């Protein structure tokens with residue numbers, strides 16, 4: 001993350017806001033999120049919970065059928081992996 005590109009910085013600022021929002025929701029659900037990893041083909045990232053391995057995905061420019069923040073980690077509470085119930 002050490003971009004000196006101005007455009008990139010602007011994107012990161014907005015993206016950063018999304019990430020913060022997403023991580024806040026995850027935390028509220030009781031998750032302990034690991035470091036955000038970048039998505040390969042688009043501007044976005046995902047993070048996984050250390051405890052239950054649920055994920056959150058953040059997409060900067062979601063498609064019409066997508067949302068900016070998605071994933072089980074924002075939808076479901078954290079629970080230990082040995083009693084996952086789907």
Ligand SMILES: [Zn+2]
Pocket residue numbers: 030031032049050051052053054077078079
């Ligand atoms: Zn969790």
